[in-house]
Amino acid sequence: MDWISPRKLNRLGMLNMNRRNVDYIARYNERSSYPLVDNKLKTKLAVAEYGVRTPRLLQVVRQQHEISGFRQMAEDLGGFAIKPAKGSGGKGITVITGRDNDEYVKASGTRITAASLERHLTNILAGLYSLAGTPDVAIVESLVESVPTLARYSFQGVPDIRIVVFRGYPVMAMLRLATKASDGKANLHQGAVGVGLDIGTGRSLNAVQFNKPITLHPDTGLALENIEIEAWGEMLEMASRCYESTGLGYMGVDLVVDAHEGPLLLELNARPGLAIQMANGRGLLPRLRTIERLKRPHFTPQERASYAMEVFAAL
Amino acid sequence: MTPRSRLPFYIAVFLLIAAGISLAIWRHIELGIPWFAGEQRPVWMIEARVDFDAENGPVLASLNVPENPPGFRILSEQAASPGYGFSIIEKNGSRRAEWTKRDVSGRQTLYFKTQFIPDESAINRPPNPEPKARRTFWEEPQATAVREVLAQAKERSSTPESMTRELIRLMQPDARTQNTTLLVAEENYLDLLVDMLNHSGIPARTADGLKLEDARRRQSLMPFLQIFNGEQWLTFDPNTADQGVPESLLLWRQGSASLLDVVGGDNSEVSFSMLRQTVPALQLATMEFDSNGLGFLSFYELPIEEQSMFRMLLLLPLGALMVAFMRIVIGIRTSGTFMPVLIAVAFVQTTLVPGLIAFLSVVSIGLMMRGYLSSLNLLLVSRISALIILVIFITAGLSIIGYQMGFNTGMTVTFFPMVIIAWTIERMSILWEEEGAHEVLIQGAGSMFVAISAYLLMSAPLAGHLTFNFPELHLVILGLILLMGQYTGYKLSELKRFTPMKVYD
Numbered sequence: 001m002d003w004i005s006p007r008k009l010n011r012l013g014m015l016n017m018n019r020r021n022v023d024y025i026a027r028y029n030e031r032s033s034y035p036l037v038d039n040k041l042k043t044k045l046a047v048a049e050y051g052v053r054t055p056r057l058l059q060v061v062r063q064q065h066e067i068s069g070f071r072q073m074a075e076d077l078g079g080f081a082i083k084p085a086k087g088s089g090g091k092g093i094t095v096i097t098g099r100d101n102d103e104y105v106k107a108s109g110t111r112i113t114a115a116s117l118e119r120h121l122t123n124i125l126a127g128l129y130s131l132a133g134t135p136d137v138a139i140v141e142s143l144v145e146s147v148p149t150l151a152r153y154s155f156q157g158v159p160d161i162r163i164v165v166f167r168g169y170p171v172m173a174m175l176r177l178a179t180k181a182s183d184g185k186a187n188l189h190q191g192a193v194g195v196g197l198d199i200g201t202g203r204s205l206n207a208v209q210f211n212k213p214i215t216l217h218p219d220t221g222l223a224l225e226n227i228e229i230e231a232w233g234e235m236l237e238m239a240s241r242c243y244e245s246t247g248l249g250y251m252g253v254d255l256v257v258d259a260h261e262g263p264l265l266l267e268l269n270a271r272p273g274l275a276i277q278m279a280n281g282r283g284l285l286p287r288l289r290t291i292e293r294l295k296r297p298h299f300t301p302q303e304r305a306s307y308a309m310e311v312f313a314a315l
Numbered sequence: 316m317t318p319r320s321r322l323p324f325y326i327a328v329f330l331l332i333a334a335g336i337s338l339a340i341w342r343h344i345e346l347g348i349p350w351f352a353g354e355q356r357p358v359w360m361i362e363a364r365v366d367f368d369a370e371n372g373p374v375l376a377s378l379n380v381p382e383n384p385p386g387f388r389i390l391s392e393q394a395a396s397p398g399y400g401f402s403i404i405e406k407n408g409s410r411r412a413e414w415t416k417r418d419v420s421g422r423q424t425l426y427f428k429t430q431f432i433p434d435e436s437a438i439n440r441p442p443n444p445e446p447k448a449r450r451t452f453w454e455e456p457q458a459t460a461v462r463e464v465l466a467q468a469k470e471r472s473s474t475p476e477s478m479t480r481e482l483i484r485l486m487q488p489d490a491r492t493q494n495t496t497l498l499v500a501e502e503n504y505l506d507l508l509v510d511m512l513n514h515s516g517i518p519a520r521t522a523d524g525l526k527l528e529d530a531r532r533r534q535s536l537m538p539f540l541q542i543f544n545g546e547q548w549l550t551f552d553p554n555t556a557d558q559g560v561p562e563s564l565l566l567w568r569q570g571s572a573s574l575l576d577v578v579g580g581d582n583s584e585v586s587f588s589m590l591r592q593t594v595p596a597l598q599l600a601t602m603e604f605d606s607n608g609l610g611f612l613s614f615y616e617l618p619i620e621e622q623s624m625f626r627m628l629l630l631l632p633l634g635a636l637m638v639a640f641m642r643i644v645i646g647i648r649t650s651g652t653f654m655p656v657l658i659a660v661a662f663v664q665t666t667l668v669p670g671l672i673a674f675l676s677v678v679s680i681g682l683m684m685r686g687y688l689s690s691l692n693l694l695l696v697s698r699i700s701a702l703i704i705l706v707i708f709i710t711a712g713l714s715i716i717g718y719q720m721g722f723n724t725g726m727t728v729t730f731f732p733m734v735i736i737a738w739t740i741e742r743m744s745i746l747w748e749e750e751g752a753h754e755v756l757i758q759g760a761g762s763m764f765v766a767i768s769a770y771l772l773m774s775a776p777l778a779g780h781l782t783f784n785f786p787e788l789h790l791v792i793l794g795l796i797l798l799m800g801q802y803t804g805y806k807l808s809e810l811k812r813f814t815p816m817k818v819y820d
Contacts, residue, residue: 004814006805012816018643019803091749126695128745190750211815281819 013283015274020250024288028167028249029270036246037270041085041139043246047265050245052238054265055081055258056142067121070140071114074104079143082120084129086136088269090185092129094120095157097143107156108183144266145259153227154178155219160186161197161229161255163236164272164284167297168243170236170253170308171287173197174279175227179209180219188275193217195224196280200313202232208278233305235263240301240308242268252276287312324801328794335790342785349596352780356432358390359527359565360590363427365575367583369419374579376414376425377404384566385550390430399425409572423580430592431565446518446543451510460498465515475517475544476558482511483540483556505538505553518543522550523568524560529591536567536574536587614783627660629782632792634659634769641765643799646808649762650742657735658762659769664730667770671763673713674731680709681740682747689744702737 009016015024036042044054058080059073074080078099084092094117095107103111123129124138146158153159157178164172174194181191188194193214196205204227207214216223229235239253242265252272258264277283290311298304342348365378380403381389394401399414412427453461464485472478486495486508498507505521512519523536540553548569550560560566567587568574577583614625634656641647649655662670684705688698710729739762747755772778781788 002814003810004817006810008817009805009810009813012819014813014816016803016805016809016813017646018806022801022803123695128695208815211812213815213818278813278815281816283816 009283013285014277015284015288017274019285020274024166024250025271029251030247033246033248034270037248037251037268038088039085040083040087040267041137043265043268044139047242047245047268050241052241052245052265053261053263054141055144057139058142059140061121061125061138061140064122064125067118070121071118073140074114074117081141081143082117082124083139083141084124084136085139086127086130086134087124088129090187090190092120092124093185095143109156144256144264147230147257147259149230150175150227150257153217153220153222153224155180155217157182157186158256160266161235161257162272162276163239163253163255164276165239165243165251165253166288166291167249168240168301169291169298169304170199170239171291171312172276172280172282172284173199173202173236174276175204175229177217177224179217181209188273188279193224194275194279195227196276196282197229198314199236200309202229202235203227205314206279206281208275211275211278230257231263233309236305236308237301238263238265240304244301321801324797328797331794331797332791335787335794338787338790339785342787346600347596348600348784350781352776354596355593356596358592358594359387359431359433360592361429361431361525361565362588362590363429363567363585364588365414365425365427365577365583365585367423367577367580369421369423369580371420372418372579374414374416374419374423374577376423376577376580376583377411377575378425378427378585379568379572379574380410380412380427381429381431381565381567382410382569384431384569385560386433386435386562387431387565388434390432392427392429395426395428396424406572409568409570411572419579446520448513448516448518451514453514457498460495461511461514464492464495464498465511469515475542476549478515478517479512479519479540479542479549479551480556480558483508483551483553487554505540508540508553512540512542520548520569520571522566522570523574524550524564524566525587525589527563527565527589527591529589532586532588534587534589539566541569614786626779626783627663629786629789630663630773630779631656631660632789633773633778633782636792636796637769637772638765639796639799641768643802644806646806647761647765648758649765650739650746650758651735651762654735654739655762655766656769657732658766659773661731662766662770663774667767667774670730671767674736676713677706677709677731677736678740678743681706681736682744684709685740685744689748699737699741702740703733706733706737706740 036046041060044057047054058077059070061067061070074096079095079097081096082094087093094112096104096112096117097107098105100111103113104117106112121138124136127135130136144158146154150159153175154177159175159177162174162176163170174196176186176188177193177195178186179191179193183190186192188208188211191210193207193209195207197203198205204224207224209218215225235255235257239255242251242253243249246268248268248270250270250272252269254266254269255263256266274284298307343350363378363380365376367374367376380392381387383389392403394412394414396414399416401412401414404411404413414425464482468478468481468485472481485492486498486504509519509521519540519542522539522541524539525534525536538553540551541548542551543549549558550566551558575583575585614622617625635653637659638649638653638656642649642652658674661674664670665673681702685702688701688705691698710731710733714729743755743759746758
């Protein structure tokens with residue numbers, strides 16, 4: 001058994017779950033704003049007003065009888081993603097990349113019948129994936145086509161970028177790459193690779209899988225040390241703009257870079273995890289406290305993003 | 316936005332905890348509720364037996380019974396006498412047990428049982444109205460002798476107590492002078508003492524005491540002398556002048572009333588048997604609730620059925636405390652927040668090993684069946700409902716099979732909350748599909764570990780005793796849970812989880 005002493009963790013400024021819940025989420029996130037974030041459909045509508053773009057919405061399945069309509073719509077689509085509106089942690093998201101006769105092909109390459117897709121929709125409507133087990137709606141979105149420069153690092157599945165935004169300031173970011181272990185999902189606890197990104201430049205710092213440092217992607221074998229995200233400043237500004245649209249003081253913003261559309265917002269998270277610190281090899285606390293101590297907060301997303309790029313840059 | 320000060324919160328929590336503890340201590344002192352379940356207290360059971368020959372007619376037997384003897388508290392009183400009407404009557408400052416019957420003949424025996432608790436703190440209230448000394452008329456030559464003896468005693472004393480002691484000494488056979496010899500005849504010695512003390516202005520009376528020895532029968536009362544010193548009655552041994560009541564002495568009769576009167580009978584006598592019992596302190600306390608009116612504070616006033624329900628209910632906060640501790644401070648992952656507590660409550664009813672076997676077998680059979688359900692493409696609500704019915708089938712099957720095979724453990728399955736089991740199976744099954752068997756094992760083992768810890772805490776006899784008899788201690792538990800809710804430190808599991816960060820330090 002290997003342990004790290006609490007003193008060392010404090011020196012690193014690691015934010016732990018209890019402190020995150022008590023000092024940040026409970027203090028800076030209004031309960032009334034949660035539905036905005038916990039419901040992807042509401043999120044899409046809310047951020048659209050602030051010029052934050054999201055993947056195109058193809059259909060919303062609200063009732064059991066609308067599922068047959070889904071079948072007709074899916075007939076002439078190449079690929080799409082089905083998501084429960086209130087799902088969390090990537091649960092219940094099914095990504096279809098193509099068709100094979102009567103069957104659909106999932107991102108992982110496994111085939112799935114139309115009947116089981118419909119059962120999946122039924123489950124979503126019954127609230128199987130929603131946070132409190134409440135009835136839910138299913139949203140069908142167009143497939144995100146990742147930029148090739150990033151896509152080659154990921155093993156089936158779209159690489160996305162998680163940025164923790166505190167009171168409108170982007171404080172920490174990481175790139176999440178799917179692996180064979182994570183079944184095309186970008187969740188770190190399922191085995192995706194997390195690559196810490198320098199807030200100042202958008203360059204990779206170091207990478208972890210299952211909380212252990214790695215240097216090569218386990219499936220694609222590519223080195224993870226020289227990744228650079230394009231249009232980094234624009235992405236930070238976009239993440240910062242989400243603060244205006246939701247008013248959540250402490251949240252995680254998940255972005256993807258689409259080959260045609262540019263940066264898109266995938267979802268917001270009111271309870272961003274702690275794994276981002278492991279990917280960065282740095283604790284969140286010093287940065288959060290820097291912002292809490294600010295005498296004069298900046299009022300525009302551009303100012304906040306550039307302040308963050310200046311102050312939180314890795315030396 | 317400035318962070319709110321936490322000081323008021325901590326003060327409130329401190330007040331909660333302090334209130335809980337001080338209430339408990341107050342009730343322990345005031346009502347004698349013991350801290351531990353098995354505490355025993357001595358109780359003296361004294362049985363007065365009245366015998367007399369009835370004379371073919373109506374009978375009224377009246378026995379003086381103790382009111383508040385110094386050093387003891389009365390716990391219970393009962394009379395056993397077939398066919399007699401019975402009541403306890405307060406008559407000018409003394410209590411009397413009265414038996415009545417219309418038509419009686421032959422030898423009669425009546426019993427009166429009392430339980431006494433030794434209690435040093437039993438206070439004697441000052442008598443009301445204040446007793447007065449009564450002058451006695453003495454014939455000559457006694458009058459002169461009394462005057463002389465009293466003058467002698469007064470000479471050597473300063474207070475009523477010392478006066479009494481001196482007088483008793485003067486009347487002892489070895490110190491007798493002509494005066495006292497003239498006065499004292501053996502049989503009237505105590506009455507003479509009382510009269511003389513009254514004559515000198517000190518209110519005095521006789522009292523009868525019982526020497527308490529375990530398992531003695533046919534004891535009779537021993538006479539004592541009591542004087543009033545202006546505040547309270549003091550007891551003296553009339554032969555040795557020792558002041559105070561010896562520890563093992565119970566004053567059965569105080570005051571001037573007679574011990575036993577029988578109207579309609581003769582050859583009456585009264586004798587006493589005694590027994591030292593040990594009674595659980597708790598039972599004592601609850602018996603006293605009824606008498607001193609503080610019972611409304613306790614659950615013992617409730618019907619037995621509700622009491623046993625509350626016994627279980629009041630254990631829940633302990634389970635909740637355990638779950639809060641395990642999740643917040645240790646960081647164990649469980650399937651569902653309070654599922655472990657409910658399972659632990661079931662364990663309390665089934666005992667651990669049979670309960671564990673039953674629970675695990677139901678859940679594993681249920682998981683197998685759930686595998687089939689998931690291929691049926693059901694809506695969530697109907698799937699859970701179907702699962703509940705299946706779980707009931709499984710428990711029924713296990714019970715019947717277990718019973719046929721001669722195990723009683725099968726029967727214990729029924730204590731588990733069916734809906735909770737169904738939800739547990741559902742959650743575990745989804746977890747299995749999404750995260751794989753590894754996560755199911757981790758969360759299942761975590762839930763079981765927390766449930767067993769909560770069970771061990773809840774099944775401790777002391778825990779059951781304290782939660783039920785000192786409900787106010789739940790304020791302390793509440794305070795602790797509130798404190799934990801403000802804990803922002805690292806969880807034990809995080810020290811493991813963040814280990815890779817060592818590299819960057």
